[in-house]
Amino acid sequence: MILIAGAGPAGLTLAIDLARRGVPHRLVDPGHPSGSRGKGLQPRTLEVLDDLGVIDAILTAGAPYPPLRAYAGTDVVWEGRMHEPVPPTPDVPYPNVLMVPQWRTEQILRDRLTALGGRVDPVGLASFTQSDDGVSAVLTDGTTVRADYLVGCDGGRSTVRKTLGVPFLGETRDEERMLIGDVQTPDLDRDHWHMWADLQTRTPGVGLCPLPGTSDFQFTAPLAPGDDPDLTLATYRKHLAAGTGRDDIRLTGLGWASVYRVNIRMAERFRVGRVFLAGDAAHVHSPAGGQGLNTGVQDAYNLGWKLAAGSPSLLDTYEEERLPVAAGVLGISTALYQKATEGQADAHKRGEETQQLLLAYPDSPLSSGPSGGTRAPDAPLADGTTLFDAFRGPHFTLLAFNTPAPTCGLTVRTVEITANPAAEAAYGITAPALVLVRPDGYRAHTGDPTSTRTYLTRLNLL
Ligand SMILES: Cc1cc2nc3c(=O)[nH]c(=O)nc-3n(C[C@H](O)[C@H](O)[C@H](O)COP(=O)(O)OP(=O)(O)OC[C@H]3O[C@@H](n4cnc5c(N)ncnc54)[C@H](O)[C@@H]3O)c2cc1C
Numbered sequence: 001m002i003l004i005a006g007a008g009p010a011g012l013t014l015a016i017d018l019a020r021r022g023v024p025h026r027l028v029d030p031g032h033p034s035g036s037r038g039k040g041l042q043p044r045t046l047e048v049l050d051d052l053g054v055i056d057a058i059l060t061a062g063a064p065y066p067p068l069r070a071y072a073g074t075d076v077v078w079e080g081r082m083h084e085p086v087p088p089t090p091d092v093p094y095p096n097v098l099m100v101p102q103w104r105t106e107q108i109l110r111d112r113l114t115a116l117g118g119r120v121d122p123v124g125l126a127s128f129t130q131s132d133d134g135v136s137a138v139l140t141d142g143t144t145v146r147a148d149y150l151v152g153c154d155g156g157r158s159t160v161r162k163t164l165g166v167p168f169l170g171e172t173r174d175e176e177r178m179l180i181g182d183v184q185t186p187d188l189d190r191d192h193w194h195m196w197a198d199l200q201t202r203t204p205g206v207g208l209c210p211l212p213g214t215s216d217f218q219f220t221a222p223l224a225p226g227d228d229p230d231l232t233l234a235t236y237r238k239h240l241a242a243g244t245g246r247d248d249i250r251l252t253g254l255g256w257a258s259v260y261r262v263n264i265r266m267a268e269r270f271r272v273g274r275v276f277l278a279g280d281a282a283h284v285h286s287p288a289g290g291q292g293l294n295t296g297v298q299d300a301y302n303l304g305w306k307l308a309a310g311s312p313s314l315l316d317t318y319e320e321e322r323l324p325v326a327a328g329v330l331g332i333s334t335a336l337y338q339k340a341t342e343g344q345a346d347a348h349k350r351g352e353e354t355q356q357l358l359l360a361y362p363d364s365p366l367s368s369g370p371s372g373g374t375r376a377p378d379a380p381l382a383d384g385t386t387l388f389d390a391f392r393g394p395h396f397t398l399l400a401f402n403t404p405a406p407t408c409g410l411t412v413r414t415v416e417i418t419a420n421p422a423a424e425a426a427y428g429i430t431a432p433a434l435v436l437v438r439p440d441g442y443r444a445h446t447g448d449p450t451s452t453r454t455y456l457t458r459l460n461l462l
Pocket residue numbers: 005006007008009010011028029030031032037038039040041102123124125126153154155156158159180260278279280281287289290291292293294295296
């Protein structure tokens with residue numbers, strides 16, 4: 001049994017992945033007010049959500065990022081986009097970041113978990129101990145749970161990480177705080193992300209971003225050092241008036257409300273014995289670049305199939321693969337945040353570095369052959385389906401390019417691809433070859449039948 005502490009995006013993703021594999025697990029979370037906070041779903045995360053069976057609900061709930069509109073008082077002084085939208089291609093079906101309020105993403109994931117027969121237990125993890133053969137956890141209702149593994153998806157203040165004594169290295173920028181919340185106003189259009197910046201220094205001030213599928217705007221305003229406000233509608237009105245110099249924008253409602261302190265930290269280890277850390281429990285980011293939720297979802301997605309297989313050497317690869325990725329992503333979000341605080345002219349621009357499509361595990365012991373560890377792209381197949389259709393589900397996929405597919409075990413689906421220039425181009429195939437794709441959509445091995453057989457044997461897949 002796998003015990004998961006925390007049902008934010010990371011914990012829910014892991015629970016869904018385990019539930020669809022029929023792996024016994026328990027997901028506990030005492031509950032938290034979840035607002036719009038992580039509202040940007042990156043292209044790679046959309047691919048993960050496709051595999052988990054929720055992409056239609058997510059696409060329906062979301063919308064493209066609106067253009068930014070900057071004001072000086074009532075005057076519009078600048079308009080621009082964070083992301084230039086691009087059309088889908090055969091290998092990248094979801095090329096644009098999608099805006100979905102985080103509470104809605106969590107609701108969709110919870111619904112999927114329920115449909116798979118899972119649920120969130122409304123209780124917290126209080127403490128735990130581990131030995132060579134298991135984890136013994138005490139929950140906040142006083143009950144004890146025995147588990148094979150524990151996964152701490154319990155956010156930046158993680159009880160699991162603290163109990164393990166794993167250092168959370170990095171910095172907290174106490175002086176850089178932001179008032180944030182979900183507010184309502186009838187006085188702004190919902191087609192723009194409205195912002196009031198200091199034009200001299202180009203530093204951001206008040207922002208109001210319309211949240212798709214709701215009547216809310218996400219409100220953000222920098223807080224001066226020492227300002228420790230009450231989280232009431234009156235406070236938000238005061239900051240709006242001070243930051244915009246306007247009295248014609250009425251705030252008529254306040255939902256989720258919070259103060260956000262910039263934390264840039266990473267756990268020194270993502271695994272200690274039978275206990276793993278994922279999501280914000282393992283790394284916290286500045287909000288710039290919208291990386292936090294996305295990286296956590298992909299931590300969980302990397303871990304799910306390895307926990308299901310239960311092989312110690314496979315489980316070792318979780319930290320080997322995800323720790324360098326988290327470090328790289330932290331570097332990207334910190335650099336973007338720095339640009340914004342320094343008021344650089346292109347600070348609002350986002351490119352392919354934030355989309356997470358290029359994240360790869362080239363140095364992983366699981367990566368073998370050309371392009372080992374890189375994302376397995378989509379491509380059209382002769383029968384009108386796509387490779388992503390073939391990948392969807394908890395199995396490995398063996399792509400046989402212009403060669404017969406060998407017989408494999410039940411956990412490998414084989415797809416024969418003959419004379420398909422689009423797929424060959426996407427995978428860089430110039431001669432008959434076998435490509436083994438991991439359950440989490442990365443290329444494990446590319447080679448001939450003999451080397452592939454050796455690889456499959458190593459992973460017990462024949
Ligand atoms: C202002 C702001 C803007 C952001 N913008 C973005 C963005 O655009 N894109 C993006 O990707 N990310 C963004 N983020 C970050 C994103 O919100 C987080 O990275 C994300 O919520 C992390 O998910 P998680 O599942 O790891 O943890 P969390 O969402 O923090 O969930 C942790 C869960 O653990 C539970 N828990 C805590 N303690 C225990 C315990 N002892 N036992 C059991 N359960 C426990 C909590 O109740 C909570 O439900 C933003 C964050 C903020 C604050």
